[in-house]
Amino acid sequence: MKKVLDTVDQRTQLVGENRLELLLFKISATQLFAINVFKVKEVVKLPTLSALPGSNSNISGVANIRGMSIPVINLRGAIGFSPMPVSEDCNLIITEYNRSVQGFLVGKVEHIVNMTWSDIMPPPKSAGANNYLTAITKLTENDVERLVSIIDVEKVLAEIIDYDISLSDGVLDEQLAEHMPGKKVLIVDDSSTARKQVRDTLSQLGIEIIEASDGLQALHYLQKLTAEGIDVTTEFLMIITDAEMPEMDGYKLTSEIRADEKMSALYITLNTSLSGSFNHAMVEKVGCDEFISKFQPDLLVDVVQKRLKTLLSK
Known part of the structure; x- marks a missing residue:
């Protein structure tokens, strides 16, 4: 455990190189699960929990971590299995997603593995639309191959936290609104929940949404389209892309687009649950036009309006 904790903060430099590192853990006796290390703040032994009356059934309670009250989500229960019994053998993975901090109650925390996004595959279509995975991968250690299931944390959180897509008063510019119907936006995100949040927000404005589930599919x-003679820089108002995706991440996607003269002028907004100055530095490095952290409907609309206003002024 100490070894995992000591290395978590040193593992973020791989983002932007189409690489990632996964924290492996178990919530059942055999199956191996993972989340991206970049989302992990720390891993601790499960402290004493305080009850949270009236909360979601998958909230096991509240943990006090250095003076901060953190809701603890029973991850096994949240992804459709029977809830994990709370015991002294449990661990708590503390994460930050979408500007909120929460803990995930898990069993054994194994170790961290370094991988490329090209090693990460979408879940099989036979898993259905209601599964709680964004991706799967295979891990070979000591000549033993194991399947690793990568949790769609955004879907888990969306079923526990009520995400409101309504816009605040005064956000929508009525003069710009009349120009929005029919405009196209390409959304690139491996989480179907995240795509739905963006789609439902922008569809209110009459914007046509095209979706891709990873960077390579989008590219x-x-x-x-360009091979068919379509000018994608005018076909789309913008691209809104996640950072972390199977096959090709959002940073690599942006770099590939900027390197292609037929599409280099595409307006690209990075929309990610990752936050902080590191992301802003990566935006500058690869050439994104905007960066916003999930999920903020007002900011999404503001970015769209800013882009549209620029086009109309030309």
Whole structure:
């Protein structure tokens, strides 16, 4: 445990290189699960929990971590299995997603593995639309191959936290609103929940949404359009892309687009649950136009309006 904790903060430099590191853990006797280390603040033994009356059934309670009250989500229960019994053998993975801090109650925390996004595969279509995975991968250690299931944490949180897509008063510019119907936005995100949040927000404005579930799929789609003679820089108002995705992450996608003269002028907004100055530095490095952290409907609309206003002024 101490070894895992000591290395978590040193593992973020791989983002932007189409690489990631996964924290492996168990919530059952055999199956191996993972989340991206970049989302992990720390891992601790499960402290004493305080009850939270009236909370979601998958909230096991509240933990006090150095003076901060953190809701603890029973991850096994939240992804459709029977809830994990709370015991002294449990661990708490403390994460930060979408500007909120929460803990995930898990069993054994194993170790960290270094991988490339090209090693990460979407879950099989046979898993259905209601599964709680964004991706899967295979891990070979000591000549033993194991399947690793990567949790769609955004879906888990969306079912526990009520995300409101309504806009604050005064956010929508009525003069710009009349120009929005029919405009196209390409959304790139491996989480179907995250795509739905963006889609439902922008569809209110009459914007047509095209979706891709990873960076490579989006790049191939754009290349297909350009091969057909379509100018994608005018076809789309913008691209809104996640940072972390199977096959190709959002940083690599942006770099590939900027390197192609037929699409280099595309307006790209990075929309990610990761936050902090590191992301802003990566935005500058790869050439994104905007960065916003999930999920903020007002900021999404503001970015769209800013882009549209620029186009209309030309």
